[in-house]
Amino acid sequence: MRTVRKRNADRQRAVPRGECALCGGELYAGSACWRVWGRTLCEECLIPWLLAELEPYRTRWEEAEL
Numbered sequence: 001m002r003t004v005r006k007r008n009a010d011r012q013r014a015v016p017r018g019e020c021a022l023c024g025g026e027l028y029a030g031s032a033c034w035r036v037w038g039r040t041l042c043e044e045c046l047i048p049w050l051l052a053e054l055e056p057y058r059t060r061w062e063e064a065e066l
């Protein structure tokens with residue numbers, strides 16, 4: 001008898017391997033996440049966080065120096 005691994009892990013039974021630093025959402029093996037400055041962010045939190053971090057650089061086209 002040999003062990004057969006499932007190709008698609010059952011998400012209901014998967015054990016979380018970490019959590020998002022912002023929302024606390026569970027991160028599973030193989031799920032997309034971003035390690036930014038020592039913190040791990042989930043896919044849902046990345047863009048809002050990134051836009052907030054880039055806020056000092058935000059301007060309007062008319063105000064930008066060309």
Ligand SMILES: [Zn+2]
Nearest residue numbers: 020023042045
């Ligand atoms: Zn998150």
